[in-house]
Amino acid sequence: AQSVAQPEDQVNVAEGNPLTVKCTYSVSGNPYLFWYVQYPNRGLQFLLKYITGDNLVKGSYGFEAEFNKSQTSFHLKKPSALVSDSALYFCAVSPNAGKSTFGDGTTLTVKP
Amino acid sequence: DTGVSQDPRHKITKRGQNVTFRCDPISEHNRLYWYRQTLGQGPEFLTYFQNEAQLEKSRLLSDRFSAERPKGSFSTLEIQRTEQGDSAMYLCASSSRDLNSPLHFGNGTRLTVT
Numbered sequence: 001a002q003s004v005a006q007p008e009d010q011v012n013v014a015e016g017n018p019l020t021v022k023c024t025y026s027v028s029g030n031p032y033l034f035w036y037v038q039y040p041n042r043g044l045q046f047l048l049k050y051i052t053g054d055n056l057v058k059g060s061y062g063f064e065a066e067f068n069k070s071q072t073s074f075h076l077k078k079p080s081a082l083v084s085d086s087a088l089y090f091c092a093v094s095p096n097a098g099k100s101t102f103g104d105g106t107t108l109t110v111k112p
Numbered sequence: 113d114t115g116v117s118q119d120p121r122h123k124i125t126k127r128g129q130n131v132t133f134r135c136d137p138i139s140e141h142n143r144l145y146w147y148r149q150t151l152g153q154g155p156e157f158l159t160y161f162q163n164e165a166q167l168e169k170s171r172l173l174s175d176r177f178s179a180e181r182p183k184g185s186f187s188t189l190e191i192q193r194t195e196q197g198d199s200a201m202y203l204c205a206s207s208s209r210d211l212n213s214p215l216h217f218g219n220g221t222r223l224t225v226t
Contacts, residue, residue, distance in 0.1 A: 004154075032212050043116070043203070043217035044155070051212040090154050092215075099145070099168060100215060102154030 002027040002093050006103035013081045014111055021076040021106045023091030031093050033074040034100065035065055038088040047089075050074060061085070081110045114138070116218035118204050124224045125194055132190045133221045137206030144187050145215060146179055147203040155203055161187060162209075194225045 003026045013019045025031060033050040048059025055067045065076045074091060086109050094100040117136045125131050137144045142163050147155035158177065159169045163184040176194075181187040191198055201222050205215035 034214055036215075036217075041219075043219040044205075044215070046214040046216070049212060049214055092154075099157040099160060101157065102147075104152065104154045 002031075002095055002101045004091050004093050004101055004103035006089075006091055006106045008106050009104075010107045010109065012109045012111065015083050016080050019076075019078050019081045019085070019108065019110070021089050021091075021108060023074045023076065023103060024072050025074060025091070025093040026072060027093050027095050029095055031095060033065075033067065034092040034094070035059065035063070035074075035076050036090045036092060036102075038090065038105075040087075044090065047076070081108075083110045083112055086110045116204055116206055116216050118202075118218035118221050120221055121219065122222045122224075124226065127194060127196060127225055129194055130190065130192045131194060131223065132188055133202055133204075133223075134186060134188050135204030135218060136186045137204070138216055139185075140208065141206035141216070142184065142209050143207045143213075144181055145205040145207070146187070146189050147205065149201045149203055149220070150199075158189075191223075194223075196225045199223055199225045 005024045035047040036044040038044045048057050050057045050067045058064045063078050088105050090105045091103045092100040119134045145160040146158040149155045159179050161181040164181050176192045179189045201220045203220045205217045207213040
C-alpha cells in the first residue's frame with residue numbers, strides 16, 4: 001500500500017523568504033510524485049511532478065521540488081515566497097496509472 | 113480545454129435520501145476519478161474509470177455508493193440512503209492515458225446531510 005505524510009499542518013514564512021513544504025512517501029516500486037495546490041473555493045491544481053531523471057523538478061509559479069530516494073522525500077520549495085502563494089498544498093504519490101494517494105495537506109501562509 | 117465541471121456545486125439533503133452528482137471530464141481524457149475530501153484531510157480515493165470500465169473501487173466504499181460512466185464521457189456518482197457521515201466535498205478528476213499524467217480536478221460538489 002502507498003502512503004504520503006506531510007508532517008507540518010501549517011507553514012508560515014515572510015514574503016521574500018525561501019519556503020519549504022515537506023513530504024515523505026511510501027510506495028512499492030518507482031514512484032510518480034506530484035504536488036497540487038488548492039486555493040479557497042477552488043479545485044486542486046497541478047503544480048509539478050517527478051517521474052524519473054533529475055532530482056530537482058521545476059513547476060508552475062516558480063515552485064520546484066527535490067526528490068530524495070534514500071530519504072523517500074519530495075519537498076516543495078520556492079526561493080522567494082509571495083503573499084499570493086498562500087494556499088493549501090497537497091503531496092500525492094501514484095505507483096501506476098491508477099489511483100493517487102494524497103497527504104493531508106499543509107497550509108502555507110506568506111505574510112507581507 | 114474547458115476543464116472538469118461538476119454539478120451541482122452544493123447539495124443539501126435529509127438523511128435517508130438518495131443523491132446523484134455529475135462530472136464532465138476534459139473531453140480528450142479517458143481516465144476519470146472520484147475522490148472525497150473532508151475538512152483537514154486530503155482527497156480520499158473512491159473509484160476510477162478508464163473509458164467506460166470501472167477499474168478500481170476503494171474497499172472502504174460502502175455499497176450505498178455507486179458510480180457509472182456509461183459512454184466513457186460524463187460520470188455520475190450516486191449515494192443511496194445518505195447518512196450524516198457522508199457529508200463531504202466530492203471531487204471529480206480526469207487525466208489522459210499517459211502513466212505520468214497529472215489529475216485535473218473539478219471544483220467539487222459539497223454535500224451536506226442533515
